[in-house]
Amino acid sequence: MDNTSHSAVDALRDSYLGGPGGVMGWFRSTDHKRVALMYLAWTAAAFVMAMILAMLPLMMALGGGDFERRMLTQVITYQRLIQVMGWMVPVLPGVLGFFLLPLQLGARNMALPVLSRLSLHFHVIGLLLLLASQIICPIGTGWTMDSRLAMLEPGAFEVLLVGLFFMAMSWMLTGINFVVTVHHGRRQEMGFFDMPLTVWGMYVYGYLLIFSGAVFAAVALFMTASRITTTGLFGWEADPMVWRSYFWFSIRPVAYFALIPGVGILSDLISGISRRTSPGYRLLVGSMIALAGLAVASSGVALIGRGLDPGSSLVFSFFSLLVLIPAALIGFTWLSTLYRGSITLSPAAFFALGFLLHAGIAVGMGMLLASPSLGSYLGTSLFASAQLDYILWGGVMAALLAGLHFWWPKMVGRNFVAGVANLGAVLYIVGLNLALVPRVIMGTQGVPEDAIGLVSGFLAQAQVSGLGWLIVYSGLGVTAGNLLASIWSGDAAEVNPWGAVTLEWTVPSPPPEGNFDG
Amino acid sequence: MGSANLSAWFPEWASTFAPGVDMVFYDLYFVGLIVLILTVGLAVTFMFAFRRRSGDPEQVPAGGLNKCLLGAWMLGTIALGGFAFMAGLGEFVDSTVPPYDSYAIDITTREGAWDFAYPGGYVADTLRVPTGKPVLLALTSEDISRQLAIPAMRVQQAVLPGRTTETWFEPITPGTFPIYSGTFSSVRYDSLPVAMIALSEPDFASWLAAASDIFAGRTMAEVGEFLYVAQGCKACHSLDGSKLVGPSFKNLYGHEAVSTDGRTRKVDAGYVKESVLSPNAFVVEGFQGVMPTFDGKLDDRKIEAIVAYLESLSDHGEAGPQEDK
The missing domain is CATH 1.10.287 (Helix Hairpins)
Structure with a gap:
């Protein structure tokens, strides 16, 4: 026992975690693993903040109080902004992308290490400005920030927009870093079609990060100018459809298709727990590329029912329905990997099931929203908002937690308690569906997505949903507590618990600073 | 399930x-x-x-x-x-293609108000529709973007400033159906029209006839005041003597008016009727002949009501508009 803990201390001292300590040691670090851990801390903090904000409408649903409408709109606005811009888009590339890309490619670090640090700093600056705008004077326009409303709202909207500019720049820099690292950081003998699927997912999503980040950064600046002068591209005289179009075609690809890196992560993970390589490697790569293309081609589907003309609605309906094809291929390949595998029922496997369920529901809801006659009825209802929740809370969260439970021993060198993690997974999956199904039904009943507070006639649905959220919160609390506790009280982790063949499992847990130097 | x-x-x-x-x-x-x-x-x-x-290989x-x-x-x-x-x-x-014979209702929204304008010119603050025939809603906003949803009809549409969006449906049963409208905004509260009332065609016709009768329960001067707002006279003619695009209605009736070409005329019932139907026949000095004609929009009875309203705003002498200039 003494011996193990002693060698664990040695392992820690020799690893990337044992480098220069203190705030400055971490702040100045350009090591991809440290950047990933800092991304984990910042995204987790942002998500907890969004969860706290969501408590207010939650308490209202459960009968805990009656809040002023003005306060509710502000709370809901910032909750969504933090969740989408500060968590949903950067979390998978920021945490698992930065940690795994060099390790899986056999590289010492990202190709552009200073850019890794800059991505993180821009993200943090953006997040702090977003929170500053909330403290100075919050806005209540909803997270889509309609241009006419934006001209009228009091509040520190300019501060928020500059924050969003920094976040978008951070996405773009991350994307550039991923693409360059894949092209120049690979081991010499590793071809494009030898790369692990996680790398493929991050690489493909990297292009979307560059596209959306660059465009949205510009859009945010134009909006700042219009806000100050009330003229210009998004000014008072402008057609409100101009802002809606720019906003959705820049944000929708990167937000609604934040599942692409999740597909890569889950593909590696399912291979890992099944102890075999995927039988449909090239199909999965092709599916992820197709999803990235369709992410851009289908972006206008968000405008159906929001003033888009009927002809364009049909075009975007068509491209949106094409998403079914890569989604079906991915599902089939995963099932084929599991079939006759040698499967370890670990917490990662339960979170992977959660991803399959939630992403499947999100794709199915996307099919309903893309069907022409239904889309114009459901497109701006709570149904559409619940679909975003299934992607965000369901898909991206499940992919993150599955990935963390799969690679956590490699990241910190300690094992968590599997039973507690399983409990967290079950609470999270059951709670989330209890929370979201009533909202889906309220949506088909016609309740609009921007309904504020309790809608009369739907008290029972709101209460079931509120109870579901409480279960989700407790599940996430158990999960996070278990992971954190493992850092102090976990057993030392093995080098390769899965018998996996990808390169990150060849280095010690946790890896040394140069990854493959030792 | x-x-x-x-x-x-x-x-x-x-x-x-x-x-x-x-x-x-x-x-x-x-x-x-x-x-x-x-x-x-x-x-x-x-x-x-x-x-x-146990016994499975490391990799399968x-x-x-x-x-x-x-x-x-x-x-x-x-x-x-x-x-x-x-x-x-x-x-x-x-x-997306409303039938030709649709019953068209123009809907305009601004902060705190939704106006439902029926084909006869009647403007209400609640939405009533006849069953059994297609109803076309033409929507526009005067300030911010909103959504209008009537789930029982399975329609919802964006209401946008500077644009007119359309949606149509054919109600099949009379009843009261919820409307969801409004916008996600912390400051601009909307008074929500919470329900749409569908009436059978005879009921609808008798409701519209009764509601459109602006003379019922009003004195002639009150009808005139109603028309002053409803017909948009308000935009150019003030009630407090201030000069807008046209002369103020305060102390106008019974006084002398001078035209741009030097004629003088007393403002009486005949003068008002001429000004409403052919405004450019006598353009008051200091103003331009930009007023549109209301020929076909206002019948004799409504013009009488406007005359009564102008009378109620005037003191019939002393300080006239001429001295105000």
Whole structure:
């Protein structure tokens, strides 16, 4: 026992975690693993903040109080902004992308290490400005920030927009870093079609990060100018459809298709727990590329029912329905990997099931929203908002937690308690569906997505949903507590618990600073 | 879920669109649910059936994809996607092209108010529609963007400033149906028209006739005041003596007016009628002849009401508009 803990201390001292300590040691670090851990801390903090904000409408649903409408709109606005811009888009590339890309490619670090640090700093600056705008004077326009409303709202909207500019720049820099690292950081003998699927997912999503980040950064600046002068591209005289179009075609690809890196992560993970390589490697790569293309081609589907003309609605309906094809291929390949595998029922496997369920529901809801006659009825209802929740809370969260439970021993060198993690997974999956199904039904009943507070006639649905959220919160609390506790009280982790063949499992847990130097 | 009451998903069928929209939803929902249960069910089954047992090798062979199964799976997916696109296409095209004989109601919204303007010119603050004929809603906003949804009709549409959007439906049963409207904003509270009332055609006709009769229960001067607001006179003619695009209505009646070409005339009933029907016959000095004619919009009785209103605003002498200039 003494011996193990002693060698664990040695392992820690020799690893990337044992480098220069203190705030400055971490702040100045350009090591991809440290950047990933800092991304984990910042995204987790942002998500907890969004969860706290969501408590207010939650308490209202459960009968805990009656809040002023003005306060509710502000709370809901910032909750969504933090969740989408500060968590949903950067979390998978920021945490698992930065940690795994060099390790899986056999590289010492990202190709552009200073850019890794800059991505993180821009993200943090953006997040702090977003929170500053909330403290100075919050806005209540909803997270889509309609241009006419934006001209009228009091509040520190300019501060928020500059924050969003920094976040978008951070996405773009991350994307550039991923693409360059894949092209120049690979081991010499590793071809494009030898790369692990996680790398493929991050690489493909990297292009979307560059596209959306660059465009949205510009859009945010134009909006700042219009806000100050009330003229210009998004000014008072402008057609409100101009802002809606720019906003959705820049944000929708990167937000609604934040599942692409999740597909890569889950593909590696399912291979890992099944102890075999995927039988449909090239199909999965092709599916992820197709999803990235369709992410851009289908972006206008968000405008159906929001003033888009009927002809364009049909075009975007068509491209949106094409998403079914890569989604079906991915599902089939995963099932084929599991079939006759040698499967370890670990917490990662339960979170992977959660991803399959939630992403499947999100794709199915996307099919309903893309069907022409239904889309114009459901497109701006709570149904559409619940679909975003299934992607965000369901898909991206499940992919993150599955990935963390799969690679956590490699990241910190300690094992968590599997039973507690399983409990967290079950609470999270059951709670989330209890929370979201009533909202889906309220949506088909016609309740609009921007309904504020309790809608009369739907008290029972709101209460079931509120109870579901409480279960989700407790599940996430158990999960996070278990992971954190493992850092102090976990057993030392093995080098390769899965018998996996990808390169990150060849280095010690946790890896040394140069990854493959030792 | 299959045995669950279907009405949990949608409000009642109260328009001709409802059956079509709901059927497409149920078809896609049930097929999608079966595929989802199949996929997740198989994943769970495989995870338990192919659990790692002692003696299993470190790595098992990759295996392959079953080509026939994959082909069938993809054909099924393409068929489902094609159905999702085609099934609602006819309904969708129908919903974008209102029939020629639609009963058109112009809806204008601004902060705190929704105006529903009926074809006869009557403007109400509640939406009433006749059943059994197509109703066309032409929507526009004077300030910010909003949404208008009438779920029982299965319609919802954006209400945008600077644009007119359209939606139409044909109510089939009389009743009161909820409307959801408004916007996500912390400062601009909307007074929500919470319900749409559908009336049978005779009921609707008698309601509109009664509501449109602006003379019922009003004195002539009150009718004149109503018309002053409803016809937009307000925009150019003030009530406090201040000079806008046209002369103020304060102390106008009974006084002398001078035209741009030097004629002088006393403002009486005949003068007012001429000014309303052919405004450019006598343009008052200091103003331009920009007033539109109200010929065909105001009948003799309404003009009498306006005269009565002007009379009530005037002191018939002393300080006239001439001295004000």
